[in-house]
Amino acid sequence: MRALTLENHLQFQANHAQPRSGDGECLVRVRLAGICATDLQLVNGYMRFRGILGHEFVGVVESGSSSWQGKRVVCEINCVCRACDMCLSGLANHCRKRTVLGIDGRDGCFADFICVPEANLHEVPDALTDEQAVFVEPLAAAYQTLSQYPFGPKTKATVIGSGRLGLLVTQVLATTGCKLTVIGRNEVKLSLAEKRGVQAVHVDELVCRGDHDVVVECTGSPAGFDLATRLVRPRGSIVLKSTYAGEQGVNLASVVVNEITVLGSRCGLFSEALDALVREAVEVRSMITRTFPIDQAMEAMASAARPEHLKVLLDMRK
């Protein structure tokens, strides 16, 4: 099968061995996959990952379970043991022995086929296109923000970063009716937020008054964290949505002096994301800036790294 692998370097393989599903697993034929900032970080050494990249996808179950066969599915990325203290306490996404599709100890979805635990599957409603369904994983991560802070109409909230994740988080927060601003560098991306009625501010034109109740940091950079500490009010909250992969550290002095709450935030509920897409509470199609056939996966990765692109997709349907 075709696959994009990361060993000592990134490589497209036209004849990679097809995986075989184990007990409780299904083999899924991938239809469409999305490239995420984490994929780009993995190429730069994050997690020391080796194998097939990719964790955002929609596909059709090929084999493994008669009840799932032929169904169009999306798939949760954490593969868990259901026996450790975290799993038993209801925090399975933090399983001590977890593997994570295309991120940690397990092959991902930038390939014609992927093996996944049956328990991780969610059926995609007919109302959704493949191009919508491929956003379920990052959209679920964006929805996780709502479970961690009580956003409401009186909340003064800011999203730092107008990239792939930032614009998803912006749309999710906008559904709460909060007083929302998104901060970024790219005028085209900021205009996408403005089209949805959200105030967009270029970072160079920003005035920090330290009066925002909550800031959601979606850049994963120390500069983004520093900006968040200057925007947030004393006793306010900073939600960290992006992994901090670099060596460069952040300064916590103002977190203590201003008694700020910093909330790490990762994966979310697929059911919420699927529901939001069906209700059209969130619009994702305009975020797709380019779709490449899987054969051009190397070009697709290079494209996704360029600041003018939002979501870049890999198409395995042809």
Place this chain on the structure above:
Amino acid sequence: MRALTLENHLQFQANHAQPRSGDGECLVRVRLAGICATDLQLVNGYMRFRGILGHEFVGVVESGSSSWQGKRVVCEINCVCRACDMCLSGLANHCRKRTVLGIDGRDGCFADFICVPEANLHEVPDALTDEQAVFVEPLAAAYQTLSQYPFGPKTKATVIGSGRLGLLVTQVLATTGCKLTVIGRNEVKLSLAEKRGVQAVHVDELVCRGDHDVVVECTGSPAGFDLATRLVRPRGSIVLKSTYAGEQGVNLASVVVNEITVLGSRCGLFSEALDALVREAVEVRSMITRTFPIDQAMEAMASAARPEHLKVLLDMRK
């Protein structure tokens, strides 16, 4: 009057001008003052403070208000405007225009006299000695921890740091009945915790299993924060009690991946601290390792910086 001042360098002055109280202020004759890690950081350039150092003290009101005259008092350190958005929203300790005794824009208490806002005063009950009352400010800061996390008998909690603040926080947490460990480097200090029934572990003998519900970081060092991220469980909390004064940053990667909550924590309620001392819920006298007359303030500061010392006091009574 006698005073320890920080201008271009630290200096004891035998004939410093005595302050005059303004409207709504009292002149307090200082009896006993405590040296805190923040004082040592200020000498190293933190906050670029200039003036008389010191913010932990007990004294007697000399003049300024007939209702307070002659009363023995302790004093909250944040002097606030009562008009800004923070003051009006009930977060006066975060007043936008605040000055802070001996820390920010206002002379402190390492002197024979200090001027303070009448509204900041708390009368000291007769049951308490000066040596107990001088601990009210840092003990209130330790109690702030309880208002930020729901400690209980099932909570697995750790305090990092067995210094002045760490041992106060340890005693405060112990009152909740939580499963408590304190981690430090100094055997003598750790033994003080053990004498009060708290498990004490030398940092070199520590095994990190990532299974603590909450870690209270009292060292203010990036190494302390890094240790906290390895001790805390996924979805657990880290409370930051110490100011991070240095340039060296911390890495937030595991805060995101493990969805940790980081809580900055500063000043607390004096009433809680006074009440705890009267009830003898917390024992502070054994933490005093040395008391110097104010004339030897320079030697006292040098003493307080040495790792074998806990609380070093300055005595103005003679």
